[in-house]
Amino acid sequence: MITACSCGNNGSPSPCMTRAGRSSRRCSSKATRHDRSLVKIGRWFPGSKLCSVCGAVADSMPLNVRSWACPCGAVHDRDVNAAKNILAAGRAERLNACGGTVKPAA
Template identity: 70%
Template structure:
């Protein structure tokens, strides 16, 4: 028998403000790729079959023939889920290349991310394979594609004035620059990646490079929105 519980949480004013910063509608609005992937995963039959196969395996007695059969079933379900993930990556990459003349991506350290608490999400997303699809499809259809250096401070760089904030852990989803600009972390990073890609493109064509980054004064950048 399985039990299900429902809880209603009543956050105070400070907690509501923190929740609004972390789960604001901005992340849902701009991150269309994440929305498409999430919907495909939640509605995808291969993922439901994989969950059921894993649940069935957990109930089998170790060493039994039924458990051996369940192990084979889980392996097959994993293969189907991988095929579904690959198909989704092809569709998303084709749509991005078809609808845009230029695509710029950060050259993330996938190996490094795989050693963090995001390991499961990183492996499931298949980032390296997805970027490879973008690259060869861009070449095929005559689109511009470029990788931005992994050390480029896309999240900490103010897209308004060029100042670079100090240390900024992932828990900081929004911040205010000393120049007065308020930033959503991911939207600001996307703007900076686009600007860096365009600047590198102009530099490759012989135009002047983008101006050097300015370092924000200690203690002024990286503050939370609404902080005193």
């Protein structure tokens, strides 16, 4: 989800919030046009701290840590791991909406 910054100080919606809403609508209409589904995940989804192999969530991790090792033995690049987890979350939501069952990764 795209968050808004506080750059508007006159009581009106900030320009960033306006752009974020417009971007969300644009993505939604493009997905509809191409017969795709758009799934939004929560702002606090632990995508980069969630092991894409075993599902364990790492403790607090500062942003300067770019790679980390899970106790299961997997070594993750933070951005690649987040991309895998976000894709899996979107697929799980899509399968739930279609009535399929979602099983945790083995």
